[in-house]
Amino acid sequence: MKKIIHYILPAVLLTVLLFNSSCKKTIEERNQQFPALAPANIDLNADTWTPILTAGTTFTVATPDAVTTPNYLADLNEIKSYQRNLTGAQKDIIKYWSAGSVLRWNEILRELVAKHNLPPYQNADNTYPFPNAANPLAYPLFPFSNPPYAARAYAYVSAAQYDALVAAWKFKKQFNRAAPYKNDAAVQALIPKSDLPSYPSEDAVVAGVTAKMMELLFPGDLDYIQQKVAEEKLYRIMAGANTRSDMDAGENLGKQVAAVFLARARADGAGKAAGAKEDWDKLEADTKAAGNTPWISLELPKRPPMLPMFTKVNPFLFNTATVVSLRPPAPYATSSPEFKKEADEVLAMSQNHSREHERIVAFWADGVGTVTPPGHWNSIAAEEFVKHSYSEVRWARNFALLNMAEMDAAIVCWDAKYYYFNPRPTQMVLTIKTLTGIPNFPSYTSGHSNFSGAAATVLGYLVPEKASAFMDMAHEAAMSRLYGAIHYRSDCEVGLQTGIKVGQFAIARGKADGASN
């Protein structure tokens, strides 16, 4: 008996020790590691950069109080009173936002996209309800931020942020009021110091323009948005980087710029992108009339096709005639030997159990409940941009180029999808099983391939030393759809090429906008 206790006691101790220590519970997320933004170049000449929409628009920012006035001194006292007693939570707010305003607002946008990227659940009669922008909090919640919706949201937010910052730079130079820590030695700079004039605040401009855009894009989440705005405004004041008057002026300017973009967005055709039953029926009838097999929804109950009229949305980088000219040649006819060969390849992929294929499919799936493929590329871009210490205005310009290309790639891709209305492999070969969910729209060409081709092209322009690495990623993303057995090879290859063409338009814009790289 004694002998047994000899064994048992250490065993019990060991078990308890193991129990407490064996399982890792902490996770360090990548976006929590971003350092405070210290721009390598403050891009003081950004006031001369070409804006997207607002070149001819006049904005107003009130002349700031002189740094000797009681109002300004009161602003400084507010900063000092915060800095006397910063709580842990307030320090966390400073650490979070110091990584950069454009960076964090893109993150917030991605989070809302992921939250809302859910197809509506069917009605009792097997029809589907549509989200209603006028009643965003009733089920189904508005929006359903599927890839085209998300691509458009990212584009509008980034383009508006860019124009707002170009406008802000004009006023910064015009008023030339230095940061609080330069006007009062008792104000500490809790983030890296900058020579950029602080009125109006660039952070507040970004917060103001973004929050206003969100009234259209994510109208059911304005509580969260406003909480973030308030947090960011407080951050700049607590950090000693801006006064309250810098923030108020910036937020106000941001809202003015947003108004221009909101007017465009409300008239760009996206509101009608879902189409109606007669549109859906016509697509099917036209395809049959052309002698081809029309796409049918593989969902049960059958779901109307995703945003068939998105092709009519007004692009940022070119006009609608260019959308048609970018349309790829027709896919292989469903009765052709080439089609059979491609379908057989998809079936073979479906039966391939290689773990590496599964990994690639899962990594790039970006399906329901995710940031979507444009969001994934947005995230890849953000993590790259962090390494380059861009000024806020350059962050916004680079994201605008990327995200406008993604939106226009969505328009061009959707044009091909609904022009050809081509069936998915699983519709044609019933034995094909997929490694990821099958999207509810036609096959040709692959959306992932278009998005990835466009994104890699733009990122390769912005960061030339990584151009081939980005294109390798785009190729992998495109092929993931073949490995996943949801696309034919030509969907991926042609889609990638089309996306690259769309990306070139963004490069042309980038080369001409005065920012250079």
Added chain:
Amino acid sequence: MKHCLHYISRCYLCILACVAFTQTVSAQTENDALMIPKNYFCAAGVYTHNSWDKYWEGTFKRENLNLGTISSNVYAVGGNYGLSNKINLLFMIPFVQSNASAGTLRGQRGVQDINLAVKWMVVRQEVGTGLLSFHAIATGSIPVGNYQADFLPLAIGMRSRSIGLRGLFNYQVGRFFVAGSGQYVRKDNITIDRDSYYTTQMHYTNQVAMPNATNFLASAGYRSLKFNAEATFTKVNTIGGFDITKNNMPFPSNNMDATLAGAIFKYSFQSVAGLEFTAGGNYVLKGRNVGQNTSFFGGVYYVFSVKKDKSEK
């Protein structure tokens, strides 16, 4: 010798029903008060079939015509070794195959996790007219296969290393017994193939923090040398985790809860010493973020002495 056989007949290794989206299996043996004596080994092979066509998205119970019926076949091999009369060491390795009867999603297959347990009979004494025992059971699981945890509801497991502690009381009067146990399971973070995911917020990492879980079991039944019949009632509770939002996909760190009712039967051949058959099943009465699973299992056990002479003493 009779005393010894009494124990041998109790060798017992069967599979607890899959309770979650994942086709998780665990050794029933660790859940019962039966021990095998020193230097005996019980080898086991168990087949389990799981299936469900309804599931809970949070608390909303639904079907999904794009999945039809989710089913899995689990083929497990395991063993139980009597280190002493009071300490048993157990292991089990399942191979799992999953399938969806509708829609296009491909089923998964592969070796899941190795499940290990150390069972220690701490107390065993007569109380009133019966025999009361208390067991402390430490369990652990280590993923063996390189399968995708983030492919619910068709993933074959969670790919989480875990460690659990269970306390078990058993009271037997004649051939009738009642038992109750409680377990706390601590789970390790898992790694998924994606580099970001949304729970109730975005996470930019491929690591997923897995919520811990508790498991409570009550059972009662009849035990004889030849035949056992037992009714079980199980409550599995995930501590934390989040609900699947409407029409979303399940995720490994969901708040998966289930209440199950089950039965276990066992028959020992008197003609072939040490050979036993077992069969049983489980049904999910109520759940949260899990499938309403029905499972059936059948298994064969064979008990033998690894040091013949000593065990006869």
